[in-house]
Amino acid sequence: MKTMTMVAAINNALDLALERDPDVCIFGEDVGVMGGVFRATDGLQQKHGVERVFDTPLAEAAIVGMGIGMGLAGLKPVAEIQFAGFLYPALDQILSHLGRYRHRTRSRYHLPMVVRAPYGGGVHTPEQHADSPEAILAHTPGVKVVIPSTPGDAKGLLLAAIADPDPVFFFESIKLYRSTKEEVPEDYYTLPIGKARVVTQGDDVTVICYGGMVEVAQKAAEAARNAGIGVEIIDLRTLVPLDLDTVLASVEKTGRAVIVTEAPRTAGFHSEIAANIAEEAIDFLQAPIVRVTGFDAPYPPFTAIEDVYRPNPLRVAKAIKKVMSH
């Protein structure tokens, strides 16, 4: 065991994956010599060589498209998109191809590709650096979507993503990269993709979240606990496949659900969770489901008011109060 930040755990996972499987290769903008703008690939090129860890020209569509070709031909591409907000040029490759290959070749071909992308706000980045586009990916058939919230999860899930025979999007909260630290096993291990984690147990209300919002929910839950409210926090860890069983079991126990994401409100993944709960567990609900989200506006780069957009513990606490008082 070693104390690691999330970015260190990701680096460690990539290192182990390169060591273990000669087909794994890592590429993207600035991942090689520099080791990534967040240092997630730091030292990997020196250790594993430029054939396996390399800088590409600046073109997201080509990064993903090239990865598709590499994957078709038997490699295990792990591509980095520098910020999730710059994933959009690659959407054609993702929506038109990445998610469809297995289906449209009746499994003759499959794409064991991982695309990593730092996402989310809370660290005062310039325009378009703080987007949370996970719902776009979750809405694309044939791709999996993973969003860890702890260093240990990040490592185990990333290794599972690389081992997965299908394409996986791996979103890493920029806010969590260095703000969380924990003991992480140094050896290779995987965590199952599609299994949520119960962060804290409680009987009164279920708070469903993932990635950067888990920390926020934990702070809100602490405040609620002081007020005598038992909050059960569920960290989804993966959006596709979604561990609905864990969500439903909890909501059936508590009868109340609050869903927290930092993405825009309309058509976000939070709405998907709410719809599932409404369909499967309406009889257990004692209050309407409440969503705490960003707004239907682009994420603001305005340092002075950025925190208004991104849900904070106070907003989550208010939502908890609201469902409790229903």
Place this chain on the structure above:
Amino acid sequence: MARKSSTVTSTKDAVQGRESTETPAAFQAAEAAYNQAEASGELFQILAPDGTVVRPDLLPPAETRLHLYRQMRRARQFDERGWVLYRQGRLGVFPPFGGMEASQCGTAAALTKNDWLFPTYRDTGAALTLGLPIARTLAYWRTSPHGWAMPADLKVLPFYIPIATQYPQAVGAALAEKRQGTQNVAMAFIGDGGSSEGDFHEALNFAGALNAPCIFILQNNGWAISVPTTTQTKATNLSKRADGYGIPGVRVDGNDVLATWHVTDQAVKRARNNEGPTLIETVTYRVKAHTVADDPSRYRTEDEAKKWLEKDPVTRLEQHLLKEGILTEESHAALLKEVAEEFEAALTEADAYPDPTPAEILDHVFAEPTPQLLKQRAELLEEQA
């Protein structure tokens, strides 16, 4: 590029284990390419790095030279003060452009206020030259919505953050002007890194095929964050990319403002005359870090970067103007003083902009807010109360 996150690393951390042989080689390649192009005359030049005139036949009038010098000084003032203001916590993440003044100011100076400018985040100098007020520009880099409030008498867009997206848009603006019967043109900027994006190529092709009055400035400053141009592409002469699209491509010394101004002025005239688009590669160098949060010692040696100061665009023209008597010691000192005062006055103005209020994050999404936005606004106001 976050101020508090990520790309900020200590130098100690950065330097450890970084004795890569690749970095200096890549740098030397950039420097060698410049020297070679310069020596072979492939790099169009009017003023040599030491300030001597290599093309006396093409010297613009003294008045133009002085104007270009002033614009470069204004830009440099912003760049230097910007760095200090960031250190003082009075500016957000800021991409410096010092050393690229000739590439930005010389090109933008060929436009008039009726033309379009599509600048990237690094093109503060170009935007200031076209007339974007310093206070607004400061506000932008202060992450204030006042920096998004574009003046009504200018056709300049806020700095583009996503790379290459501005290129096709400039083609559209140029074609729209043409269709509306004006002689106005559109100018878009991109970096050497950005010229790898599909949008770049699609835009060049469209502009050629549709004969758009568009001027494409490709600032080849050697680096895309840590990736040298030599890793970005196998092409050593980016202006040649124009050939593939049937449009003229020019390669110019990006540190010679008379040269950048001259070729851009020609391109603008051709565009106004319905002779179509031009790609201009300005060969220059990013002297400072990628942004204030970047640590270039991770991928290049700063000693090498200092060599580019010998090619400095501002002192190059300064030497020439002093030698020609277009500037005297006194008039030069007065100009520097004026430029500094103009900046400080703008800073005072920017300091007076009020902080945004929370509901502003919901403003300007649509002409008419949707019912959802109205509800979100009401909730937000209630929450803030």
